[in-house]
C-alpha cells in the first residue's frame with residue numbers, strides 16, 4: 001500500500017489519555033468500534049479509555065469484560081481501572097491484571113460513581129504507588145458541588161449558566177491541591193484531567209515545583225470556548241468541569257505554552273442528541289464527543305499561528321507517551337518498530353459537522369466551525385486505519401492493548417512505613433513498653 005504524501009506532514013499519531021467509549025453498558029451512546037473509528041479518523045492512534053462504564057472497571061472481572069469489548073478497536077488502547085471507595089481490595093488485582101492507569105472520581109459526573117473519602121483515596125494511592133501506574137483525577141470536590149447545586153435548584157435556577165455556578169473554580173482548585181498532597185505523601189504518580197480554570201494552575205505549578213510526580217491535561221473546549229458561548233449553545237456545552245470565563249482559557253493557553261499543562265486530551269464523552277438537548281440544564285448529560293475533532297481543531301490553531309507544529313506534537317503525542325509509560329517504545333518491544341502516524345494536510349480546510357462524525361454522539365459544540373489542517377491518513381503499527389479521509393472498516397480488531405510503565409524508572413515510595421497496610425501489621429504496644 002502506498003500513498004503520495006508530497007507536501008504533507010507526518011506526525012506521530014495522537015495519544016489521547018482521556019476517552020469514554022461507553023462499552024459495556026451504554027452502547028446507545030458509543031461502543032468500541034464507533035469510538036475507535038472516530039479516533040482513527042481524527043489522527044489518534046492510541047486512546048486510554050475510562051472506567052465509568054456499566055459495570056464500572058472496578059475489578060479484574062470487569063477488566064476482562066472491557067478487554068473483550070475493546071478487541072474490536074481500530075486503534076491501540078490503554079484501559080483505566082477505577083479507584084473508588086468500594087474497590088480498594090481490588091486495586092492490586094487490577095494492577096496485576098494489566099490495567100494501564102487508574103481514574104479516581106473525586107466529584108460526581110456521568111455514571112454517578114460515588115467519590116471516595118480522602119481516607120480511601122490515601123489508601124488507594126499507597127497501594128498503587130509502587131506500581132508506578134499513573135492515577136488520573138477527576139479533580140472536583142463533590143461536597144462543594146452538591147451543596148451549591150442544591151441551593152441553585154432551590155432558587156429555581158435551571159439555565160445553562162447555572163452549571164458554572166454549581167461548580168466554581170474553587171471546586172477544582174481544592175481538589176487539585178488535595179490530590180497533590182496525597183501524591184507527595186505517597187510517591188504516587190498523578191495526572192489532573194480536564195483542567196478548566198486559572199485557579200487550578202497555582203496548586204498544579206506549586207506541586208511540580210516541589211517535585212511531585214504530577215502532569216496535567218486540558219481539552220479543546222477549555223481552550224476554544226468560554227462563557228460567552230452558553231447563550232448560543234445552551235445545554236450542548238454542558239461538561240464536567242464546565243467551560244468557564246475567557247480569562248480562564250487565556251490562562252490555560254499560557255500554561256500550555258509554559259509547560260505547566262503537559263498535554264491535550266479530549267475527554268471524548270458521547271451522548272445522544274436527545275440526552276444533550278434539554279430545557280432544564282440539570283437534566284442534560286455532561287460532555288460531548290471530541291476524539292475526531294481534536295487534531296483538526298488544534299491544527300487550525302497551528303494554522304492561525306497560535307502554536308507551532310512542534311509544540312502540538314509535544315502536547316498531543318510525546319508528553320502523553322512519557323507520562324503514561326509508553327516512552328520510548330510503547331511497551332510493545334515484541335512488535336519492533338511501531339509506525340503510529342497521522343499524515344496531515346495543513347492546506348486542507350473542512351467544516352466540522354456533527355452528522356459526519358464517526359461517533360454515535362452526533363452532537364458537538366464545534367458544529368459549523370471551519371478548520372484548516374486535517375489528518376488525511378492514519379496508520380497504526382504501519383497499517384492504514386484511515387485512508388484519504390475514509391475509515392478502513394476491516395481494521396476493526398487491529399487495535400491492541402498497550403503496556404504501560406516498563407520503560408519508566410520505579411518511583412520512590414515516600415512514607416512507606418506509615419501506610420495503612422504497614423500500620424495494620426504493627427505489633428500492639430505492651431504494658432511493659434508503656435513506661436513507669
Ligand code: NCD
Pocket residue numbers: 020052109110138238239240241267269270286287288
Ligand atoms: C464524562 C462522561 O460523560 O463520561 N463527562 C464529562 O462531562 N466530562 C465524565 C467525566 O470525565 O467527568
Ligand code: ZN
Pocket residue numbers: 109137138193194240
Ligand atoms: Zn472526569
Ligand code: ZN
Pocket residue numbers: 018020050267268269
Ligand atoms: Zn472524562
